[in-house]
Amino acid sequence: MSTGIAILGAGIFARDEHLPAVQACSLFSLKAIYSRSQESADKLAQDAANPVDIYFDSPCTSGRSLDDLLKRDDVDAVTIALPILVQPEVIKKALGAGKQVLSEKPIAKDVDTAAEMVRWYKDTRQEQIWSVGENFRFLDSVTFGAEQIRRLGGNVVAFGLKVYGFIDENEKYYQTEWRQTPKYQGGFLLDGGIHFVASLRYLLAAAGQSITQVTSFTSLLQPHLAPLDTINAMVKVENENGGQFCLSFGVEFKTDFEIQVVTDRGAVTVLPTEVAVLTKDADGERSERRVRVRPGSAVKAEMAAFAESIRTGKSDPRGTPEQALADLQVLQAMLESGEEAGAVKKVQCAT
Numbered sequence: 001m002s003t004g005i006a007i008l009g010a011g012i013f014a015r016d017e018h019l020p021a022v023q024a025c026s027l028f029s030l031k032a033i034y035s036r037s038q039e040s041a042d043k044l045a046q047d048a049a050n051p052v053d054i055y056f057d058s059p060c061t062s063g064r065s066l067d068d069l070l071k072r073d074d075v076d077a078v079t080i081a082l083p084i085l086v087q088p089e090v091i092k093k094a095l096g097a098g099k100q101v102l103s104e105k106p107i108a109k110d111v112d113t114a115a116e117m118v119r120w121y122k123d124t125r126q127e128q129i130w131s132v133g134e135n136f137r138f139l140d141s142v143t144f145g146a147e148q149i150r151r152l153g154g155n156v157v158a159f160g161l162k163v164y165g166f167i168d169e170n171e172k173y174y175q176t177e178w179r180q181t182p183k184y185q186g187g188f189l190l191d192g193g194i195h196f197v198a199s200l201r202y203l204l205a206a207a208g209q210s211i212t213q214v215t216s217f218t219s220l221l222q223p224h225l226a227p228l229d230t231i232n233a234m235v236k237v238e239n240e241n242g243g244q245f246c247l248s249f250g251v252e253f254k255t256d257f258e259i260q261v262v263t264d265r266g267a268v269t270v271l272p273t274e275v276a277v278l279t280k281d282a283d284g285e286r287s288e289r290r291v292r293v294r295p296g297s298a299v300k301a302e303m304a305a306f307a308e309s310i311r312t313g314k315s316d317p318r319g320t321p322e323q324a325l326a327d328l329q330v331l332q333a334m335l336e337s338g339e340e341a342g343a344v345k346k347v348q349c350a351t
Helices: 012-024 038-046 066-070 087-096 111-124 140-152 194-206 299-312 321-339
Strands: 003-008 028-037 053-058 077-080 100-104 130-133 156-166 211-219 230-237 242-248 250-263 266-271 274-280 286-292
Touching: 003 012, 003 299, 012 028, 012 038, 012 077, 012 299, 028 038, 028 066, 038 053, 053 066, 066 087, 077 087, 077 299, 087 100, 087 111, 100 299, 111 321, 130 299, 130 321, 140 194, 140 250, 140 266, 140 274, 156 194, 156 230, 194 211, 194 242, 194 250, 194 266, 194 321, 211 321, 230 321
Parallel strands: 003 028, 003 077, 028 053, 077 100, 100 130, 156 242
Antiparallel strands: 156 250, 211 230, 230 242, 250 266, 266 274, 274 286
8 A cells, every 4th residue: 555645845856856756656656745836836746647736835825735735644754855944844844743754955954953853853753754865875886885895894994085066057956046045054065065974974884983073174166156165174983093075066177976985904986886896815916896886866765765664664774864963963063173274073973
């Protein structure tokens, strides 16, 4: 029996990712779509495979509000893809109405807001599933890379993440007012950068390590990406060894992301469509194995995991609010260190 689900938000990510992912999941049956405007809700509904009901705030219409949608008995779950500052209130409202929730990353605008939400959830709503959508933890390259790191074993001796990207003024995600004039820390470094913190944390966790300390320098290379678009950080993990975290959305000559974890038994390098594993045998002879993996956003895999969590009543560990809070704790520590000219910031992650 399928679970009735509604999509809250009708923007770019809801159209490009949430709608196709919900419709691809046999455990879900799409019942409704909500957006702040009737026009945007109706536009997304037109892309749905089957007729769905729409709900909206403007124009004000009796029986068509978000509260009305959340009263429906045939809607047991919701996905939420709304602006960062709006999401916490909607998450609480949906959980308070008894719905299972998948909300998009980041979990909130800052650590204080996120920590309060996690406490509230654990105190009052833990019997429901609340997953925070971090699709990079479902990427084939990242999940396969984590498997290889676990198989490799050994003690982490070095690691690094390098992402040189570019968000120009024609980029579709830049064409949203709340991103052009962000009222939250970091701008695109929060909105998009959280993906790469999550990826690095996931791969380090596969080696039994978590981030404990950061020191970073932040800068703005492209004025239209204010307040910041670049982080260059040194990161320390539990065993006291360190690595690098280099992320920019302001480098015009962009390159694919690369994450490497090196242990005393070998090295694993994760690229968007390939994972390389470097090892040596008992005689010291080195060998490298490269495996191609499927590209893609992995939102369909993430949505399927959410559906399975509802079916079993057990949250997928890749999407827990605690994991999302830990991602934000690391990123905020980097931003705060940058504000203080590279001051060392300790990180006590939620997980």
